[in-house]
Amino acid sequence: MKNSQRYTKHINLIIGLLVIVGFFLVMLISFFYTPHDVNAMNIPDKLLGPSRSYFFGTDEFGRDIFSRIMQGTQTAFAVGILTVLIGTSFGILIGGIAGYVGGWIDEIFMRLMDALMAFPGIILALMLVAIFGPGIVNTAIALGIIAIPAIARISRSGFVQHRDAEYVLAAKLIGVKPYKIMFRHILPNISSQIIVAATVTFATAMLAEAALSYLGLGVQPPNPSWGRMLKDSQAYLVNAPWYTFAPGGAITILVLGLYMLSNALRDYMDPRSKS
Amino acid sequence: MMYIIRRFMLLITTILLVSMITFGVFQILPGDPVRTMLGTEADPTQIENLRSELGLDRPLYEQYSDWMKGLLTGELGNSIRFSMPVKDLLFDRLPVTMSLAGLTLIIVLTVSLPLGMFAARRQNKLIDVSLSTVTQIGMAVPSFWLGMMLILYVGMQFSFFKISGYIPWSQSVSGALSTLILPALTIAIPQIAVNFRYVRTAILEQIQLDYVRTIRSKGMSERNVMYKHVLKNSMIPILTVFGLIMAEVVAGTIIVEQVFSLPGIGQLLITAISNRDFPLVQGIVMYITVAVVVINFIVDILYSVLDPRIRLR
Numbered sequence: 001m002k003n004s005q006r007y008t009k010h011i012n013l014i015i016g017l018l019v020i021v022g023f024f025l026v027m028l029i030s031f032f033y034t035p036h037d038v039n040a041m042n043i044p045d046k047l048l049g050p051s052r053s054y055f056f057g058t059d060e061f062g063r064d065i066f067s068r069i070m071q072g073t074q075t076a077f078a079v080g081i082l083t084v085l086i087g088t089s090f091g092i093l094i095g096g097i098a099g100y101v102g103g104w105i106d107e108i109f110m111r112l113m114d115a116l117m118a119f120p121g122i123i124l125a126l127m128l129v130a131i132f133g134p135g136i137v138n139t140a141i142a143l144g145i146i147a148i149p150a151i152a153r154i155s156r157s158g159f160v161q162h163r164d165a166e167y168v169l170a171a172k173l174i175g176v177k178p179y180k181i182m183f184r185h186i187l188p189n190i191s192s193q194i195i196v197a198a199t200v201t202f203a204t205a206m207l208a209e210a211a212l213s214y215l216g217l218g219v220q221p222p223n224p225s226w227g228r229m230l231k232d233s234q235a236y237l238v239n240a241p242w243y244t245f246a247p248g249g250a251i252t253i254l255v256l257g258l259y260m261l262s263n264a265l266r267d268y269m270d271p272r273s274k275s
Numbered sequence: 276m277m278y279i280i281r282r283f284m285l286l287i288t289t290i291l292l293v294s295m296i297t298f299g300v301f302q303i304l305p306g307d308p309v310r311t312m313l314g315t316e317a318d319p320t321q322i323e324n325l326r327s328e329l330g331l332d333r334p335l336y337e338q339y340s341d342w343m344k345g346l347l348t349g350e351l352g353n354s355i356r357f358s359m360p361v362k363d364l365l366f367d368r369l370p371v372t373m374s375l376a377g378l379t380l381i382i383v384l385t386v387s388l389p390l391g392m393f394a395a396r397r398q399n400k401l402i403d404v405s406l407s408t409v410t411q412i413g414m415a416v417p418s419f420w421l422g423m424m425l426i427l428y429v430g431m432q433f434s435f436f437k438i439s440g441y442i443p444w445s446q447s448v449s450g451a452l453s454t455l456i457l458p459a460l461t462i463a464i465p466q467i468a469v470n471f472r473y474v475r476t477a478i479l480e481q482i483q484l485d486y487v488r489t490i491r492s493k494g495m496s497e498r499n500v501m502y503k504h505v506l507k508n509s510m511i512p513i514l515t516v517f518g519l520i521m522a523e524v525v526a527g528t529i530i531v532e533q534v535f536s537l538p539g540i541g542q543l544l545i546t547a548i549s550n551r552d553f554p555l556v557q558g559i560v561m562y563i564t565v566a567v568v569v570i571n572f573i574v575d576i577l578y579s580v581l582d583p584r585i586r587l588r
Contacts, residue, residue, distance in 0.1 A: 111288060111289075111292060112292060114285075114289055114292075115288075115289050115292030115293050115295075115296060116296065118289050118293050118564055118567065118568045118571075119293065119296075119560070119564050119567075120522045120523070120525055120526035120563065120564065120567055121526060122526040122529055122530065123525075123526060123529065123544075123560055123563055123564060124560075126529070126544060126545075126548060126556075126560075127297070127300065127556060127560045128300065129548070130547075130548040130551070130553070130556050131300055131301065131303065203415075207415075207417055210417050210419075211417060211418075211419060211530050214417075214419050214530070214533075215530065215533055215545055216545075216549070217545070217548060217549075227417070230417070230419065230420055230423070233423075234423055234534070237423060237426060237427050238427070238431065241427060244420070244423055244424075244427075247420075248416075248417065248420035248423070248424075251415075251416075251417050251420070252412070252415050252416045252417070252420070253415075255415040255417075256411065256412060256415035259411060259414065259415055260411070
């Protein structure tokens, strides 16, 4: 049993990394090269099946789906990375202060985080998008805010565990400033849990972005988004099923890769936890 | 009792904070909300009228306390788009969303419990490993795409299913089922994947405990060991996830109602957002969240009844 678990850990890491690096390379390439012009309409070629010149077929305007999937990686990564940045930086800050300072600040911060967590994720995202308006950056801000409480909880428990440790006491005695103790001394010690949480945040952010764009409230044209493509493809479900397979498959594979990576990272960094 | 009181105080605090957030975020709206609602070409008297109708000309704390009073009495003001009380709009749509959520929960429980038990008893066998892999994929698939796949491969193949719209239960039970089963499956599949893993782990943890070895050595049949002892004891950790699943199911209805054009609360929320109908958005968000928070509270209380050790923490 031990062996099979170790085996899964390696498989998860390898497949997860391959998927993410693969998509990342596609994103880099898409900045310079796509097989067809992403926005060029070609009505005579509309809704063609997969072929040698259109790998994933064409959409209702005769645009090449493969090229649009390629460019969609830019949106997916932009929203994912921005969400993770917002979620982790504010999460660590809030959780860190709450855990390290303690007392009533801890109480206030954490009750606020509980309240944010009480909202079902997509509901909060929809409410924030209603206020900020649609778009890549606004979507990422909304999703980032949703990601804050989970990261804050994890970092708080880490900071609480470490705040009375001997190395922290020693640092205090020689007069290291509090913010330096927090971010230079304690943070590196709890970073592994935060990295695992950030990977999961990345995956959920991509799913949420796709959902918001599908509802027409996330990323707006002309920026390509896989969720948006799925929405457009629904009208042609019967006549052009390949149209829906490409973006749906892309989201699923990328999110699956991120889940596998986060599982593997958790197993590597925290041997005690069981998947 | 102390535990219940403490938990209840926490519930009240959470609801208060949730209401403050829901009320507060609409204050940071860039620009004048009334002007945004009416458009740039609205004439000044119209703007003034709507402003005083919405109470926007009064101090913030008064607006908030009025809104809170409204929440408690169920009067949430009027929707701007539909010029109807928010309450009536919600009650119109509630049966659809409730039926969808209820059906989803039934599917999740009836599938994930036996499946988890099945996999746990065959730990690390081929079938267990492949089930675990399949469920991981189930968690990664966007639910709305899953819905489209079900429409394509099930809805279109069998004439029983309606792939869009809703038929009320009162009109025809099989009609209601024909409109609800596919959306319910769509929400259920990712949740089955999540719950399956919890059930499997919970049962695996119980199976290796001493009491299981003891009752087995007394000669109890494997069937009785599983159903009379292991399952009952593993229900306690499984119940904790139940609250989480409820929240996910409620959130799932919002998106999936859109895929199947079901006239539920989710569709109302999306329409409200697209029309910048903010009182309606606030009301829906608040009621959905409170419902989820209260369900979690009930689950916590049940949990403490089933497992009195919890109360000591």
